[in-house]
Amino acid sequence: MSLDKHDVEKIAHLARLSIQEDDIPHYARDLNNILNxxxxxxxxxxxxxxxxxxxxxxxQRLRPDSVNEVDQREAFQAIAPKTEAxxxxxxxxxx
Amino acid sequence: xxxxxxxxxxxALHSGEISSVELTQHYLDRINTHNKTLNxxxxxxxxxxxxxxxxxxxxxxxxxxxxxTGIPLAHKxxxxxxxxxxxxxxxxxxxxxxxxxxxxxxxxxxxxxxTLGKTNMDEFAMGSSNETSFYGAVKNPWDTDRVxxxxxxxxxxxxxxxxxxxxxxxxxxxxxxxxxxxxNLTGMKPTYGRISRYGMIAFASSLDxxxxxxxxxxxxxxxxxxxxxxxxxxxxxxxxxxxxYTATLNDSLEGLTIGLPKxxxxxxxxxxxxxxxxxxxxxxxxxxxxxxxxxxxxxGLAIPTYYVVAPAECSSNLSRMDGVRFGHRAEDxxxxxxxxxxxxxEGFGEEVKRRIMIGTYALSAGYYDAYYLKAQQCRRLxxxxxxxxFKEVDVIMGPTAPTPAFRFGEKTDDPxxxxxxxxxxxxxxLAGIPGMSIPAGFVDGLPVGLQIIGNYFDEARLLNVAHRxxxxxxxxxxxxxxxx
Numbered sequence: 001m002s003l004d005k006h007d008v009e010k011i012a013h014l015a016r017l018s019i020q021e022d023d024i025p026h027y028a029r030d031l032n033n034i035l036n037x038x039x040x041x042x043x044x045x046x047x048x049x050x051x052x053x054x055x056x057x058x059x060q061r062l063r064p065d066s067v068n069e070v071d072q073r074e075a076f077q078a079i080a081p082k083t084e085a086x087x088x089x090x091x092x093x094x095x
Numbered sequence: 096x097x098x099x100x101x102x103x104x105x106x107a108l109h110s111g112e113i114s115s116v117e118l119t120q121h122y123l124d125r126i127n128t129h130n131k132t133l134n135x136x137x138x139x140x141x142x143x144x145x146x147x148x149x150x151x152x153x154x155x156x157x158x159x160x161x162x163x164t165g166i167p168l169a170h171k172x173x174x175x176x177x178x179x180x181x182x183x184x185x186x187x188x189x190x191x192x193x194x195x196x197x198x199x200x201x202x203x204x205x206x207x208x209x210t211l212g213k214t215n216m217d218e219f220a221m222g223s224s225n226e227t228s229f230y231g232a233v234k235n236p237w238d239t240d241r242v243x244x245x246x247x248x249x250x251x252x253x254x255x256x257x258x259x260x261x262x263x264x265x266x267x268x269x270x271x272x273x274x275x276x277x278x279n280l281t282g283m284k285p286t287y288g289r290i291s292r293y294g295m296i297a298f299a300s301s302l303d304x305x306x307x308x309x310x311x312x313x314x315x316x317x318x319x320x321x322x323x324x325x326x327x328x329x330x331x332x333x334x335x336x337x338x339x340y341t342a343t344l345n346d347s348l349e350g351l352t353i354g355l356p357k358x359x360x361x362x363x364x365x366x367x368x369x370x371x372x373x374x375x376x377x378x379x380x381x382x383x384x385x386x387x388x389x390x391x392x393x394x395g396l397a398i399p400t401y402y403v404v405a406p407a408e409c410s411s412n413l414s415r416m417d418g419v420r421f422g423h424r425a426e427d428x429x430x431x432x433x434x435x436x437x438x439x440x441e442g443f444g445e446e447v448k449r450r451i452m453i454g455t456y457a458l459s460a461g462y463y464d465a466y467y468l469k470a471q472q473c474r475r476l477x478x479x480x481x482x483x484x485f486k487e488v489d490v491i492m493g494p495t496a497p498t499p500a501f502r503f504g505e506k507t508d509d510p511x512x513x514x515x516x517x518x519x520x521x522x523x524x525l526a527g528i529p530g531m532s533i534p535a536g537f538v539d540g541l542p543v544g545l546q547i548i549g550n551y552f553d554e555a556r557l558l559n560v561a562h563r564x565x566x567x568x569x570x571x572x573x574x575x576x577x578x579x
Contacts, residue, residue: 055527
């Protein structure tokens with residue numbers, strides 16, 4: 001299969017990426033080339049092969065549900081592009 | 096002073112032959128002289144470095160210093176450093192001053208080492224030539240018309256030009272080993288989980304691993320001792336004792352079995368690189384090692400598999416860059432969607448966007464099984480190949496990269512051609528096993544690396560195997576004429 005202009009626009013939307021109209025053809029070309037490379041996987045029979053999600057097949061470590069971090073809101077918000085009264089500002093969502 | 100090993104520098108500092116301030120200033124002067132040419136550093140932290148050096152000198156004076164106290168180091172700009180810009184090579188984080196330290200930074204600071212600055216890198220570690228950095232390409236000190244490799248290209252160039260005695264890097268698909276190969280360094284990607292990923296900006300979380308980039312295996316072992324160990328703040332960190340990596344460097348290689356995968360010496364490998372690597376491997380026979388041809392039949396699957404797993408994980412990891420909490424934010428967004436899409440569209444470079452899109456597509460409804468699940472199954476096959484091989488051999492050797500350093504622009508028009516640069520390194524990331532690159536000679540004046548791959552947590556053996564070779568050769572001591 002091959003991605004067309006519409007597919008690229010849809011993927012960019014899902015990824016929340018603005019891309020220039022003029023750049024779409026070359027994104028389509030590059031993404032198709034990468035998908036062709038990836039396609040080589042389909043030549044291999046992987047029935048009955050257990051997917052490997054973690055290199056050491058380790059399980060997520062659990063810890064007691066206790067407070068172990070101190071509040072650093074001011075330090076973290078100091079690097080935010082826009083804050084006010086301790087909250088992050090975004091364009092109005094609800095009319 | 097800038098051609099000394101870490102043990103030599105440690106001795107000089109402890110004996111009072113030189114102070115940490117003098118040593119730090121010497122490196123800062125070298126950076127000041129050469130960085131304009133090389134573009135190896137994104138940020139040079141002069142004041143902070145000299146402050147750290149003063150503290151180190153006090154510790155040296157009152158005999159509370161450790162072995163590495165007062166020795167300067169450069170960090171790849173992927174490690175969060177509190178109060179210092181941490182850009183990850185991206186416009187997105189150009190103004191990001193990290194509010195906390197990565198565990199690796201914390202450990203290195205605690206050892207009393209001095210941070211000279213933050214090195215250039217491919218944007219979010221996505222690249223094999225350091226050409227995707229927002230801060231411009233890094234030049235290879237061996238030939239400034241050529242790339243240093245990537246993504247840890249800044250650390251590699253800084254080390255090759257002797258602008259730092261040791262540096263940190265990260266390796267998701269070869270980003271420590273390939274630039275080490277192209278710049279004549281000793282670089283190690285440890286076992287996944289050996290070194291904490293906390294505060295190391297995430298690219299592909301199941302593959303990313305930090306490691307040292309050094310002038311020798313001995314120096315790398317010294318830094319491995321500091322960087323390694325369990326960290327409760329990294330959920331994939333492994334609870335396992337850390338050996339003293341320097342203790343076994345001189346062990347005999349008598350009886351060592353070295354596996355040579357036939358897939359690593361086939362089509363695509365530059366014949367001169369092949370000859371150089373084969374000569375290096377041959378010399379192990381005189382040290383008592385046995386060579387054995389092996390097969391890793393699924394080697395060809397590594398790049399296709401990686402270009403599903405890594406983009407999928409990156410698309411998820413990089414979703415946190417949304418223009419709201421930190422990083423670049425677009426001007427005058429008309430609504431929330433516009434804020435997200437334009438902040439990300441403006442903040443990310445082309446290669447990052449390509450990978451986010453591939454990953455988004457691979458994880459999107461209806462495609463998950465065909466791509467991500469299939470890739471995880473292929474990953475198992477690749478890993479099984481290694482486990483099968485390690486039943487017969489102790490370590491595996493081959494080339495690190497298919498060619499020596501290439502010219503700027505040579506592979507930028509074709510992402511797939513660039514991806515093939517990592518053909519021999521990606522497999523180990525997928526399997527999670529450790530790998531090293533060490534200097535093995537030169538082809539037309541350009542360095543060539545020998546790759547040494549081991550089984551899980553076999554870093555000490557890799558360092559031992561590398562060190563014994565470096566006792567008999569001086570490739571690792573060669574420096575480019577312009578940076579003597």
